[in-house]
Amino acid sequence: MKESYIRFIQYLLGAAIVVLILIHLSIFTSLIGPGYELGLSWETVSQRMANPFYDIIYTLLLFALLTHGFIGIRNIIFEYTTSKRTRVAVSWIIWTIYIIVLIYGLLPIIK
Amino acid sequence: METIKNVKFRIKRWIPEDGRFRVDTFEVPVFKGMTVLEGLIYIKENLDPSLSFRRSCRMATCGICGIVINGKPMLACSTQILHLQSDTITLEPLKNLPLVKDLVVDHTPFFEKQKTIKPYIIRKNDLDEYWNPTREYKQTPREVEEYLQFSYCLTCALCYAACPTSGTNKDYLGPQALMNAYRFIADNRDEGLLLRLEIVDSPDGCWGCHLAGSCSDVCPKGVDPALAIQILRKMVVEKDLGYLEERKGAQLVPPLPYVEGVEKVEAPKFTVRGAKKKAEEIQTKYLS
Ligand code: SF4
Ligand code: SF4
Numbered sequence: 001m002k003e004s005y006i007r008f009i010q011y012l013l014g015a016a017i018v019v020l021i022l023i024h025l026s027i028f029t030s031l032i033g034p035g036y037e038l039g040l041s042w043e044t045v046s047q048r049m050a051n052p053f054y055d056i057i058y059t060l061l062l063f064a065l066l067t068h069g070f071i072g073i074r075n076i077i078f079e080y081t082t083s084k085r086t087r088v089a090v091s092w093i094i095w096t097i098y099i100i101v102l103i104y105g106l107l108p109i110i111k
Numbered sequence: 112m113e114t115i116k117n118v119k120f121r122i123k124r125w126i127p128e129d130g131r132f133r134v135d136t137f138e139v140p141v142f143k144g145m146t147v148l149e150g151l152i153y154i155k156e157n158l159d160p161s162l163s164f165r166r167s168c169r170m171a172t173c174g175i176c177g178i179v180i181n182g183k184p185m186l187a188c189s190t191q192i193l194h195l196q197s198d199t200i201t202l203e204p205l206k207n208l209p210l211v212k213d214l215v216v217d218h219t220p221f222f223e224k225q226k227t228i229k230p231y232i233i234r235k236n237d238l239d240e241y242w243n244p245t246r247e248y249k250q251t252p253r254e255v256e257e258y259l260q261f262s263y264c265l266t267c268a269l270c271y272a273a274c275p276t277s278g279t280n281k282d283y284l285g286p287q288a289l290m291n292a293y294r295f296i297a298d299n300r301d302e303g304l305l306l307r308l309e310i311v312d313s314p315d316g317c318w319g320c321h322l323a324g325s326c327s328d329v330c331p332k333g334v335d336p337a338l339a340i341q342i343l344r345k346m347v348v349e350k351d352l353g354y355l356e357e358r359k360g361a362q363l364v365p366p367l368p369y370v371e372g373v374e375k376v377e378a379p380k381f382t383v384r385g386a387k388k389k390a391e392e393i394q395t396k397y398l399s
Contacts, residue, residue, distance in 0.1 A: 003314055004350075004351050007348075008348050
């Protein structure tokens with residue numbers, strides 16, 4: 001994939017994260033949620049996870065954070081190696097770990 | 112000239128035979144307006160003739176006397192010693208470039224990177240005019256403004272020496288080459304927009320920049336390479352989104368009316384032997 005596509009996706013996701021994080025924070029604070037302690041209690045969390053709206057929000061947040069973060073890690077590693085072959089290998093490793101972590105993160109949301 | 116005070120020059124010299132640095136200190140009598148370069152010339156003429164450094168024009172035009180003065184890359188010829196407000200000044204060779212001797216570095220990697228972005232006007236159509244110019248291309252004052260600031264570059268490599276990314280990634284094109292790519296893109300005579308955007312769109316091109324801004328901070332001509340790099344990024348994305356297309360380069364100005372008795376002025380000849388052939392080769396290669 002062209003470098004500019006990857007960076008553009010990273011910028012877009014960065015902007016999306018700002019919005020999603022604000023929603024995430026307001027969910028368990030008294031802004032729209034039940035307050036910090038109650039908002040993190042087992043009952044409230046399990047109720048929330050049964051609501052498709054929150055499922056969508058958390059899926060989006062997980063996807064945005066992971067993709068943005070993994071592109072960032074890839075960029076940092078790329079600065080330490082200029083060999084084309086190593087960069088291809090790094091990309092494969094990074095995206096494999098990304099898929100595993102994404103599936104692992106989706107499990108509690110799907111279940 | 113009247114000596115105002117003595118200033119210590121602590122010079123970090125690269126000793127190629129030993130493969131290491133040695134620090135030598137010299138005491139220099141300083142007069143009002145004296146530059147660091149004049150201090151170095153004083154040392155060479157009076158204290159240590161073996162000291163090596165580069166200089167040519169002595170008026171911030173050739174850009175070859177760049178060194179690190181008190182930790183910051185600067186031009187030795189345009190830095191006055193008294194302005195540094197210190198009784199001891201430290202001098203080092205420019206960073207991020209291969210060392211040659213004492214304060215002398217090898218600028219080859221810097222110029223090689225500049226070459227990769229094709230630092231010349233690219234024309235695709237009127238090639239006859241390109242090689243045998245008869246008139247100039249039309250540019251309004253506003254069109255000149257678009258690239259003027261970026262054309263002030265001296266190729267002094269101070270920005271390159273100050274750039275942390277150039278220090279850690281040897282393949283990073285560096286602030287000057289990237290800025291120069293934008294300088295030609297912004298020139299309305301040029302038709303190489305897409306080609307140059309292709310070159311800079313890489314992790315070692317405009318995306319490698321961390322926007323630390325040290326390049327713009329040290330530039331003695333106020334060129335602002337960091338700004339040019341951000342504009343390049345925007346242009347690359349705009350091109351991907353289909354907002355940016357190759358433009359048609361500026362057209363020739365209309366011929367001047369023929370005036371009886373006035374001789375036609377010929378275009379200047381190529382002064383470097385083989386330059387025309389080389390330039391034609393580059394152009395043919397690009398067009399093919
Ligand atoms: S802004 Fe970019 S090019 Fe300039 S010094 Fe920082 S990393 Fe280097
Ligand atoms: S951009 Fe400025 S610092 Fe960099 S080479 Fe040109 S004149 Fe020197």
